[in-house]
């Protein structure tokens with residue numbers, strides 16, 4: 201934080217035009233392919249069953265793996281008997297800590313436990329110690345999946361059980377048990393928020409609770425591994441391709457060139473598909489068995505060994521003066537983060553950016569429990585933080601007799617409420633006004649329980665969402681422009697279903713002055729130029745920055761090749777643009793030469809350049825933050841308490857929308873996940889045993905088609921002058937604000953204020 205603060209201060213003195221994004225990207229104005237409603241390029245392969253995911257790759261001599269998980273929480277393996285499993289039909293290998301290769305170390309990055317790509321800093325099957333319930337203790341490899349599954353049931357393991365920390369309540373420092381607060385983070389203290397709250401004209405001060413959540417991507421975590429001599433190939437379902445490859449290299453003491461990760465398509469990631477034990481185990485097993493290995497985690501295994509979203513207990517207090525201006529915002533609380541996990545579930549992040557207030561007290565405390573390392577899940581932090589904040593703001597509006605939108609608009613910040621930085625672009629007000637009009641907010645009755653349809657009470661609610669802009673450093677790209685008029689862009693980026701290649705194809709067409717059909721975008725392969733993981737809703741902005749750098753490099757190279765005999769001779773890179781399949785002078789468009797002509801004269805079939813995106817300084821100098829207004833109408837049965845959501849609308853302010861079709865899909869997907877957060881999803885954790893009790897889709901309820909109402913999404917589409925293409929990320933913001941909008945609609949329908957998720961029928965009856 202001190203480092204970021206210093207960078208901010210220094211950048212504050214730098215004239216804006218000197219920064220990347222300092223001059224607005226010319227493509228914000230000059231859009232052709234960008235902004236078109238294009239279908240995903242990978243769509244036809246997916247709907248026709250041609251698409252090959254990590255577990256679909258055919259391979260001669262493939263063997264199949266199953267994992268065995270610890271049923272105890274803390275302790276040590278005292279006896280391990282695998283003879284019966286080894287003798288079972290079809291078994292090739294049983295691997296435990298006895299014969300698992302000793303692994304190298306992946307260095308920590310930036311003082312966090314995010315070990316290169318890893319979600320856990322714990323060793324993988326390196327010894328008899330058990331750290332959490334569900335930890336992998338053995339792997340069985342067999343000729344068929346069924347043989348492996350059966351043999352796994354024959355392994356006998358005895359454990360010495362030690363006492364374990366499994367109670368959220370007891371881990372809190374104000375409980376009578378020994379305190380296990382690990383650390384506090386991102387403390388913000390402006391003014392005296394407690395004092396301001398005490399003397400506020402209006403106030404709310406509540407505790408909000410959210411449960412743990414588990415990852416349930418449609419595609420299970422899966423990897424197919426084959427060694428060829430001393431090189432290893434992983435077909436992997438990962439949202440961190442380059443980092444997975446380099447972590448495997450370090451763990452197995454290989455050079456980077458000896459590891460290749462292919463992950464052209466991922467069936468949903470949501471933060472859960474980075475680097476976990478299964479990739480390491482599969483690589484080790486394939487080595488020991490000298491056979492290709494396929495390891496598909498069962499749904500149960502995903503729950504046991506892939507972390508989810510931490511539960512939280514949050515205090516949110518908001519005080520306002522007689523005019524409804526906030527004088528105090530307090531957001532504190534607890535979530536879990538064991539020392540070996542990497543995700544701090546930053547639920548106070550949104551609170552730092554959404555409202556202005558005379559005073560703030562924001563602090564996050566972390567509890568250390570013996571659980572599977574918690575991890576990133578779509579909008580980690582904001583998804584549950586906005587539930588608490590926006591529930592409280594709705595309550596305050598009700599106490600004041602004010603429309604909740606009006607209260608929010610009175611507290612719209614003109615600059616970032618904490619850092620004081622200028623917003624690069626910020627139109628929450630417009631998002632609210634547009635959304636309210638389209639949704640028909642004026643039909644809402646302010647008095648709870650005023651609308652009824654037979655046994656159903658009908659309510660409307662709204663809430664704010666938000667997500668910061670992130671552009672990652674270290675994005676490398678290669679552009680190959682060919683004399684036949686086509687161009688290939690290569691980067692080890694990831695495609696998890698959001699339309700990465702589709703949107704960058706649209707982008708590259710406009711950036712290079714080529715038709716969309718001439719562009720191919722190659723991704724999903726660690727052998728391509730290195731890119732960061734897809735995370736933090738950053739990939740599109742990050743790749744776009746690299747495409748810009750690549751186009752600049754290409755321009756310079758083409759000008760050099762054009763030489764002195766060209767109509768564009770003597771022009772410099774800043775004086776031309778790539779357009780109409782060639783280079784043209786910005787001042788005098790008649791000075792133009794086509795790529796084909798330049799390459800023909802230079803006797804070149806292709807021109808290839810590599811480049812890296814500029815450092816993302818814009819995000820340190822400006823407050824770059826997307827926002828949303830979420831609206832919900834639902835009905836609650838008087839008889840059963842059942843909640844049926846009738847319709848939802850999301851109104852987003854996220855900069856330029858690059859492709860309305862893929863964007864709408866992202867927003868709706870996020871909102872549907874928000875519906876699960878609001879109404880159905882809950883990891884049931886047995887604090888006596890430290891064990892997850894509902895490790896299946898039968899018992900952990902994600903919304904099904906019949907649970908999902910009509911969802912409408914709109915956006916301001918106002919470009920952000922500081923980002924590539926004027927765009928900010930859209931992958932995560934959709935889930936934020938939804939749970940509060942639902943809870944606020946439930947209050948409007950019934951007069952019952954639900955402050956703990958999920959909102960099940962017992963809580964509203």
Ligand code: MOS
Pocket residue numbers: 439469470471472576577578579580734735736737932
């Ligand atoms: Mo996201 S939780 O950064 O994949």
